[in-house]
Amino acid sequence: MNIIVCVKQVPDAKDVRLDPKTNTMAREGVESIMNPFDRHAVEEAVRLKEQHGGTVTVISMGPPQAEAVLRDAVACGADEAVLVSDRAFAGADTWATTYTLGKAINKTGSYDLILCGKQAIDGDTAQVGPGLAKRLNIPYVSYVRKITGFENNVLTLHRLMDDGYDEIELPLPGLLTVVKEINVPRVPSLKGKMKAKSLSIKTLNAADIDANPDSIGLPGSTTQVVKVFAPEFKGERAMLEGTVDEQVEQLVNKLQPYL
Amino acid sequence: MLRIDIETCIGCGVCEEVCTFGAIEVVDSVAVVNEKCTLCGSCVDSCEAGALSIEAKEKELQTDIAEWSGIMVYAEFRHGKVAPVSYELLGIGRRLADQQKVPLTAVLLGSSMDGAARELVSYGADTVFQVDDSALEFFTDEIYGNILEDIVRVQKPEVVLAGATAIGRSFIPLVATALATGLTADCTQLAIREEDGVLLQTRPAFGGNIMATIECPFTRPQMATVRPRVMKALMPDSDRKGEIIDFKPDPARLQSRVKVLQSVLEEQDQVNITEGDxxxxxxxxxxxxxxxxxxxxxxxxxxxxxxxxxxxxxxxxxxxxxxxxxxxxxxxxxxxxxxxxxxxxxxxxxxxxxxxxxxxxxxxxxxxxxxxxxxxxxxxxxxxxxxxxxxxxxxx
Amino acid sequence: MDYFLTEEQQMIVDISRQITDEKIIPQRAELDEKEEFATEILKDIAQADLFGLYIPEEYGGFGGSCFEVVLALEQFGRGCVAVATSFAASALGAYPILLSGSEEMKQKYMPDVASGKKRAAFALTEANAGSDASGIQTTAVLDGDEWVLNGTKQWITNAGEAQIYSVVAITDKSKGARGASMFVVEDTDPGFSFGPKEKKMGIRASATCELIFKDCRIPKDRLIGRQGLGFITVMKTLDLSRPGIAILGVGLGQAALDEAVTYAKQRVQFGKPIISFQAIQHMLADMAIEVEASRALVYAAAKHIAAHPKDMSKASSMCKVFATDMAMKVTTDAVQVLGGYGYMREYPVEKMMRDAKILQIYEGTNQIQRNVVGQELNKEYTK
CATH class of the missing domain: 3.40.50.1220 (TPP-binding domain)
Known part of the structure; x- marks a missing residue:
């Protein structure tokens, strides 16, 4: 089974803050990491390869620094890595991103399965997986939490829903987006790290993938971010006073309508 | 591309401070941009000297943009029930439709949905397009996506809203990609700008640490998924009048490569925390x-x-x-x-x-x-x- | 401080750190409470290729020295000394084969140890033979093509969890120390069984039991090296492995320091975080100084040992004493900084203090180590 895994380098979201006074992002100490959901996608791909043979190719669209997450994926068992990078890709929304990734994947060769994390923790859109499947005209299943079988080129799986799960058959080639419950990602191995260090990463730019300049980056985007701001909260902040007993008494009186 | 006017730049370094991506730095008293730039525009807004600008080819508006009118809501139906988020969408949809003085349409897809379309009318829909077909018994991205795409192409609404549920977040991106238009996920605030009818879609990003407002200025429809339990549903009014239309899909569009074998409801934790008071x-x-x-x-x-x-x-x-x-x-x-x-x-x-x-x-x-x-x-x-x-x- | 590690050494640190942070630390309290062997974590360590750090490449290892092992153990020790001990004990059990075993023996056992498929253990101690190894009573007698072992080993780390045991037994009583030999016993050998799991003060997630040999028959070629070479192999093995114990002290001391500083910054008394009080600051400063000094000494000793296989004893003993005495002191101080909270099992420092004690005892008590250093000094100044 030849598998392509899409990975993204993201800032560690829990550290990103917007200063409400200056409306600027505080980036000090914000680390760049592999999108956590993508780690699960890489792990699942490596497990499928270990069971059924084949190769795992990781692909990322991003600046040259995104090479780091590709090497992380190789250290965890991926075989090949492709970086799709060009300044012309900057400012891409999910629409332009799926166009670019689709073009790049078509250049990369044949595949049976594409795996993506369910969403990236920076944008939280969850749109790239389904959009990419549409671009490639392959069937897809989102929110996969378990792969239960593989026979006659059909994967059987469980899709997580809001009220339970669906049991699904996906004929290959196809695309999956995975949730965290699907596996526990491994830690890189020493041999994997050494391989990752020396592996030459194939880089594709806009010309390499025959991209239409009007469909990539900011010009190719259908949406635009027009404003970024810190969330506001409305609390009245009435701090109760007195002894604990007095405070509890006051609170119960105030909450009377609900009790 | 980010353009830096080196004559105007005073080398103050504010842009360097503002950039989340470490993409701009002051070298020899002039700002210099590197390949990490994502064209987010933060630096442009922060530059008091006005030395920074984003150079983008002026994008052409979709030619038939004026023909797109009306607010459309995808009403989710699963396991014999309309999902509550559908009523919330009709609540915000009604407000937007009234502001634009346009109709509010709901699209209802499923199987054995007796009375559900009527419910949608009582919650604010002017028109309900429904497809009640056994092919829609289980949710599949392809069939649901095909039908919604076809209805949108016929109806040409300016705005399409869906719930940011497992279903909505799975198949709405397919529809948006097919329609070659923009989609904003998991919105928590929606408003339409009076001047040009652009939908301002506000959503949390970076794990909720930041809020972003997003527009889809050049193409129609403007699509968004909306976080459940954020918008308020209207009080249902059984006297409301509305039209219910059975949409006849092309049978070829009722095919899915993915098969759902069964749909299992899981024991929810004793108390569902999203429903109590x-x-x-x-x-x-x-x-x-x-x-x-x-x-x-x-x-x-x-x-x-x-x-x-x-x-x-x-x-x-x-x-x-x-x-x-x-x-x-x-x-x-x-x-x-x-x-x-x-x-x-x-x-x-x-x-x-x-x-x-x-x-x-x-x-x-x-x-x-x-x-x-x-x-x-x-x-x-x-x-x-x-x-x-x-x-x-x-x-x- | 920057110790100028090579790129490969830094990789070992990074992988070990990730295993420690993602796998060991979230589970250590539960493993300790349930006295449960960390099978899954050891699988993760195996999967990361770390069991073969010190094993030559021709046997499937990484081909590093005891310094590379020290780098991994420092991280594991920071997470949980019990888990780290299970890992270290496998190396301890494999060293005799690597040091004195035949080529065939190395070919047979080392690849599985390197891949982590099999674990090893080292069996020296008996009821009447601890610091004084001459009290060993387990015997091995050649009977045709087989050795027959009888006796009981005590407090053997990884007992029941290892598949390969390096066992010391007396083959010629009349020769005293020169009458001891080492053998490989496999877990499935007839006549070999385990006693009940010991109840320990600390490192509760590590397995410790008796090994019981009752007419245990093993093939002749399981003798490690030559007859009578047992004690020399034991001494070399311990010299090689002691920096590993020393570094557990460093990792543990670092963990205790991290907890103490974090707590002192958060804990408010008299309207201020307690880290602003000099009494606390000085304690923390001493802890930091001692941890760093120990780290520097252990790193230097491990590198010295790797480079000078004939001159290991003094460096090995010095670093073991210094770093493990430090660990006992620093973990005790960490409990003190945390006060009542430190004494509660909800916070990790009480476990750290319990775990620290064993470091001063096993693989040669710190008193014996001081003897070694003293004897080496005597020799050096006699030259």
Whole structure:
């Protein structure tokens, strides 16, 4: 089974803050990491390869620094890595991103399965997986939490829903987006790290993938971010006073309508 | 491309400070951009000298943009029920439609949906397009996507809204890609700008630490998925008049390569925390798993559900279905009692719309007090037992 | 401080750190409470290729020295000394084969140890033979093509969890120390069984039991090296492995320091975080100084040992004493900084203090180590 895994380098979201006074992002100490959901996608791909043979190719669209997450994926068992990078890709929304990734994947060769994390923790859109499947005209299943079988080129799986799960058959080639419950990602191995260090990463730019300049980056985007701001909260902040007993008494009186 | 006018640049370094991506730095008193730039535009806004600009080819508007009119809502139907988010979408959809003086349409897809379309009318829809077909018994991205795409192409609404549920977030991106238009995920605020009818879609990003407003200025429809339990549904009015139209799909469009073998409902945690009127939640301040015994006691006393912060869930003191916040559930009960929860932003985004918020925490500077209606600074192990006794006493 | 590690050494640190942070630390309290062997974590360590750090490449290892092992153990020790001990004990059990075993023996056992498929253990101690190894009573007698072992080993780390045991037994009583030999016993050998699991003060997630040999028959070629070479192999093995114990002290001390500083910054008394009080600051400063000094000494000793296989004893003993005495002191101080909370099992420092004690005892008590250093000094100044 030849598998392509899409990975993204993201800032560690829990550290990103917007200063409400200056409306600027505080980036000090914000680390760049592999999108956590993508780690699960890489792990699942490596497990499928270990069971059924084949190769795992990781692909990322991003600046040259995104090479780091590709090497992380190789250290965890991926075989090949492709970086799709060009300044012309900057400012891409999910629409332009799926166009670019689709073009790049078509250049990369044949595949049976594409795996993506369910969403990236920076944008939280969850749109790239389904959009990419549409671009490639392959069937897809989102929110996969378990792969239960593989026979006659059909994967059987469980899709997580809001009220339970669906049991699904996906004929290959196809695309999956995975949730965290699907596996526990491994830690890189020493041999994997050494391989990752020396592996030459194939880089594709806009010309390499025959991209239409009007469909990539900011010009190719259908949406635009027009404003970024810190969330506001409305609390009245009435701090109760007195002894604990007095405070509890006051609170119960105030909450009377609900009790 | 980011253009830097080196004549105008004063080398003040504000842009360097502002850039989240480390993409701009001042070298020899002039700003220089590197390949990390994502064209986010933060630096352009921050530059007082006006030396920065984003050079983009002026994008052409879709030629038939004026023909797109009306608000369309995708009404989710599953396991014999209309999902509550559909009514919430009709609530916000009605407001937008009235503002634009255009009709509000709902699209209802499923199988054996007796009376559901009528319900949608009572919640505000002017027209309901429904497809009631056994091919729609189970949700598949392809068939649902095909039909919604076809209805949109015929109806040409200016706005299409869907719930940011597992279903909505799975197949709406397919529809948007097919229609070659923009989609904004998981919106928490929606408004239409008077001047040009552009939908301003506001949503949290970076785990809720940042809010972003997004537009889709050049193409139609403008599509968004909307976070459940954020918008308010209207009171249903059974006298409302509306038209129900059976849409006849092309049979070729009812084919799916993916097959759903069965759909399994899972035992939900005894109390579904998103539906009750009262939630009592515990966090790291409980210090251990046993603390939730106390939280459950208080919840039992007030007839509420038990919620938790991510810290408590990560410590495995309580199961994930109880988690409130960005990576858990969004709730808006009438009363939310936060015990030993510091109020990290990830938690607050999931409960801030509660009507009344009570915070009990021993740290007077805990940010939870900033969103609280009432705050008590103290040891929850002292306060909560007294609170339970007092409530019981008042009730006699 | 920057110790100028090579790129490969830094990789070992990074992988070990990730295993420690993602796998060990979240589970250590539960493993300790349930006294449960960390099988899954050891699988993760195996999967990361770390069991073969010190094993030559021709046997499937990484081909590093005891310094590379030290780098991994420092991280594991920071997470949980019990888990780290299970890992270290496998190396301890494999060293005799690597040091004195035949080529065939190395070919047979080392690849599985390197891949982590099999674990090893080292069996010296008996009821009447601890610091004084001459009291060993387990015997091995050649009977045709087989050795027959009888006796009982005590407090053997990884007992029941290892598949390969390096066992010391007396083959010629009349020769005293020169009458001891080492053998490989496999877990499935007939006549070999385990006693009940010991109840320990600390490192509760590690397995410790008796090994019981009752007419245990093993093939002749399981003798490690030559007859009578047992004690020399034991001494070399311990010299090689002791920096590993020393570094557990460093990792543990670092963990205790991290907890103490974090707590002192958060804990408010008299209206201020307690880290602003000089009494606390000085304690923390001493802890930091001692941890760093120990780290520097252990790193230097491990590198010295790797480079000078004939001159290991003094460096090995010095670093073991210094770093493990430090760990006992620093973990005790960490409990003190945390006060009442430190004494409670909800915080990790009480476990750290319990775990620290064993470091001063096993693989040669710190009193014996001081003897070694003293004897080496005597020799050096006699030259």
């Amino acid at each position: 009262i939630i009592v939640a515990g966090g790291r301040g409980l210090d251990n798993e046993k603390g939730f015994e106390l939280i459950k006691q208080l919840a039992g006393t007030v007839g509420g559900a038990v919620g938790a912060s991510r810290a408590a869930v990560d410590s495995e003191w309580i199961a994930y279905p109880h988690q409130v916040g960005q990576t858990g559930k969004t709730v808006n009960p009438k009363l939310y009692i936060a015990c030993g929860i510091s109020g990290a932003i990830q938690h607050v985004v999931g409960m801030q719309s509660s009507e009344t918020i009570v915070a009990i925490n021993k740290d007077p500077d805990a940010p939870i007090f900033d969103v609280a209606t009432y705050g008590i600074v103290g040891d929850l192990y002292e306060v909560v037992p007294k609170l339970i006794d007092k409530i019981k006493e008042k009730r006699g």
